[in-house]
Amino acid sequence: MNGQVVEHLERWLGTAKETFTKDEHGRPLRVPIAAVHDAPHVGAITLVTMGLSDYVLKWDTKQVRQELLFAFWSRFGWRNAPAMLDHFAGVAIDRGRGFLRGEWDSFDGPVIDGTQLTGVTFEPPLGYMKALTQFTGVYAEPVVMISIIPLTSEEAEYRTTHGWQDLEDRLENPNVDLLDLDRASAV
Numbered sequence: 001m002n003g004q005v006v007e008h009l010e011r012w013l014g015t016a017k018e019t020f021t022k023d024e025h026g027r028p029l030r031v032p033i034a035a036v037h038d039a040p041h042v043g044a045i046t047l048v049t050m051g052l053s054d055y056v057l058k059w060d061t062k063q064v065r066q067e068l069l070f071a072f073w074s075r076f077g078w079r080n081a082p083a084m085l086d087h088f089a090g091v092a093i094d095r096g097r098g099f100l101r102g103e104w105d106s107f108d109g110p111v112i113d114g115t116q117l118t119g120v121t122f123e124p125p126l127g128y129m130k131a132l133t134q135f136t137g138v139y140a141e142p143v144v145m146i147s148i149i150p151l152t153s154e155e156a157e158y159r160t161t162h163g164w165q166d167l168e169d170r171l172e173n174p175n176v177d178l179l180d181l182d183r184a185s186a187v
Contacts, residue, residue: 001032001051004138009067012132013039013046020047023083030090033082037074040127044179046071047081052089053143057098065143066098069125072112076181079113088120088148099146102164106156115181117150121159123168126178149178154185 010016016034023029031051039046046069053065070085092098099122106119125132125147135143149171151159159167170176170186177183 001054002138005053005067005135005143006050008135008143009034009048009050009132012129013048016048016050019050020082023086024078024080029082029086030093031086033085035082040071041179043074044071045074047085048145049085049089052092053139055093055096056139056141057092058096059098059144060100063141064098065139065141066092067143067145068092068099068148069128069145070148071127071179072181073179079115079181081112084111085148098144101146102168104151104156104159104164106151106153111150112181115150116152117181118153119151119156119159121149121151121155121164121167121171122146123149123171126172150181152183152185154187158187 013036017037018035020033021029031049034048034050036046049068053067056063057066068085068088070081101123104119104121111117111120125145133145155167171178173186176186
């Protein structure tokens with residue numbers, strides 16, 4: 001991973017306290033996952049891919065590089081969160097296409113072990129400094145940061161019937177705690 005991208009992430013997130021190279025079962029991850037404590041808030045953890053930006057990805061009509069973020073309150077523990085982040089990094093690498101704002105996916109079971117969250121949406125980083133969102137000047141393509149926001153089944157259904165922009169508006173409500181893995185549905 002490019003050192004300037006690491007510096008950008010550390011400037012706007014903080015210094016990583018841990019780095020995962022294996023999942024909770026000891027299997028190697030496709031890209032390292034760094035854990036930054038107290039980001040975006042005290043008591044939270046932000047996981048960030050550290051190497052997805054080594055790949056040029058299609059993104060709508062242009063090419064970009066991406067890093068993925070996932071944040072949660074530290075009281076929930078790691079569960080399978082690093083592996084979940086790595087799963088989506090692998091999806092982007094395998095399909096050669098980055099995640100777009102409002103893109104989503106749903107699953108038959110929980111996306112995070114022990115929760116009722118069965119889907120995800122991809123959004124610009126919410127709750128972080130805007131300067132984190134995009135980084136230019138290292139590669140020909142910009143490095144775009146994308147947050148993975150887990151969804152309840154009700155939110156995934158709402159997204160299907162009302163569209164991603166309406167769901168995004170509801171998720172941005174200050175009464176919705178996106179770091180709470182046990183949160184109630186926002187719809």
